[in-house]
Amino acid sequence: MLEITGLRKKFGKREALKDVTFSLAPGEIYGLLGPNGAGKTTTLKVLAGLLAPDGGSVVIDGEPYHREHHELKRKIAYVPDQPFLYYKLSGEEHLNFYQDLYKIPYAKRKEKIDFFFKYFEFEEYRTELVENYSAGTRQKLLIAQALAVEPKLLLLDEPLVSIDPLVGKKFKKYLIEVAGKGTAVLFATHILTLAQEICRRIGIIVDGRIIVQGGLEQLMSLAGQSSLEEFYFQTVLQHEKPAEA
């Protein structure tokens, strides 16, 4: 579904991505882990088309991807790490606006929109302006918006921030279901227990490079660790030691 090779991105003199290489199969949930400033959000932004890469290649569904490839972008949906929305639209209007951008016919969308307002338990805010939403409700709207366009590749940047545990549990269940139907999910997070719970594969990115990746169980057993948390600390600290020395 997704193949990234040698992805690079610079902000002025700072190299945010130095050499990011990984791939995702259809139906796979891939957890992108790493410390702050390691390059997780930048990777996702490049894939969402918000940033232009300085080098490397991205292939989606066998086709080279660039941010003006509108047909491929139709297959991607992105949930940013901050709930940026148009505050003067109501929740329902926001979902419809997003569906319009993906050219989803009206006949198909109503049922889906009804479903997500109920499923994520914010039906009462449906016609309320987004500016009156709490941070958690905004996050629910972002997630519903991305899921409602039925993407083939779902990019999630810290999607569960501000979400209450009950809705968070429903979200995880739904995510596993859509992955079962073939959607590839790229999931950047700091919540290691969450990654351990739902990701089939993980990659740890440090200083703009993927330093380790593979199947979750396989990696942990190789490192002799019983939890992802311990494995993560061991890996990141080992990588950071030379720099500290």
Add this chain to the structure above:
Amino acid sequence: MKSLLKLKFLQLRNSLARGEKKKFILFVLLGLFFTLVLGFFFNQIFGYLAQVQEFPHVFKVFLAEKLLMMIYMTLFSMLLLSALLTALDVFFISRDLHFLFSTPMPVRSAFAWKMLETTAYSSAMVVFFSLPVLFFYCRWFAPGAGQVMQVLLAFLLFIACGVLTGILLGLIIPAFFSVRRLQPVLSVFSIILISFIIVFMRLLRPERFLEPSEIDNVLRYMGSLDLKVFYYFPFAWLSRAMSLVADGRNAPYWKTIGLFVLLAASLLALVFWLRGKIYLQLFDKLNRGGKGYYKSRWRPSRLKNDYQPLLRKEGKTFLRTPAQWSQLLIVGALVAVFVINMKMIPMPHQSIKNFVSYLNLVMAVFIVSGLNSRFTFTSIPNEGPGQAHIFGSPYPRVKFFRFKLLFHLLPLLFVGFVLYGLGDLALHFDGFTRLIALVFLPPAIIFLTVLSLELGIETNETNPISPEHVIVSKQGISYMLWSMIYLVGGMLFLVRPVGVYYWHRYTRGTVPYAEIIAWFTGFLLVNFALIAHYYRKGRRLWLAREL
């Protein structure tokens, strides 16, 4: 309180250290420039009044008092509305309130701090406008040090009364209405009031004031300002106090000051009483949140094209942001004044009419240029970070760019032609003038819109910017500069064909249409090149834009 003052100081120092020093200096310089212009104006007026030989001293002071009343009536409305809007924001919506109330700081200190903030924010503009008025009034009518102190005392009490009234209303209103709903309504109301004042001042025909030889005119003008109801308001007390200082009548001056002090003390007592009684309850009520506001839905539209979702989004967000559209009311008021002026200008000869029609074209483009700086220039940053949804979607970026351009261009073309048309309706221009309008208006409006959009993209701002940004950013200043150069250049370019036509008509010779067409073609070609250049530049920047 000391800690909060220190915090404000640190915020200012850090923002200057972060590279905002240039903007700050520029802002101060612009402020000084406007103060100097205002100062020059008031020096001329008060100087004329003080020096004119025909009037006795008492009458001069009386005239100055009426003029002051007119000025302070406007400034008092501004002060009151600004204090009310600021109080609603500072006492109920401001983000630091939760932080302040969670600290061990007593509520009365936090409240007092918020009162200071409201006073500073709401009175700054009025103080700024008043300084040249006070300075030059004192220069001509109250030059003694004691007199200056007396004028300043009256002015400070005037500010205190205005701000305290605004705060008092700001504490009462939320008991009956939702602050979040009310604030935009009040913003619109204040804009309507300002627009009304602009038209009111024009309808008083102040040009009569400039013909003092016709004393009847001046008296009639003053009479229209001499409403009994005004004498209950602090703006009338201030102008009265200032003229009493000029006359050296101390006893009535101190009576007026006593009235001011009594009002200010009563307002202060009421504000503190309300703080104890209802402030925290109202704050809690507001923060429990409310339901329902706009309940419109997104239904299928008959307009089936790619711009339709953006048009809907833009329309809804524009209409729901009063700070955006309400300023159009001021433009409306200015247009009304413009048309009134047209009607009132004497037109003894057709040649003057032709000249006015030519200037009318320039004025129409000038207004469109102002609208561009307010709306088109800020439109890309005002999309805010929400534009990430459009950039991240399959929606083509180029179409987003074209939409932004058309969304502003089409209404502005309409406005340009309406402005010209209103002048035409008032004065009945000739056919050639209408032809010039067709040659001049479309390319000029298209060019200015394309230029402002391109420079707006060039700011690279992804957060909404305020209109002040236009005058402190490099791109905003560039826009103002280039639009003025364009306007003057365009006028000069067309002087030749216009002159040739009317000269030949005047001398009854054969009009050299070939030459005129050549000039018009040249104008269109130059504009086409300029538009193409800035359109392509804006498009290139847009496609390279990163979020």
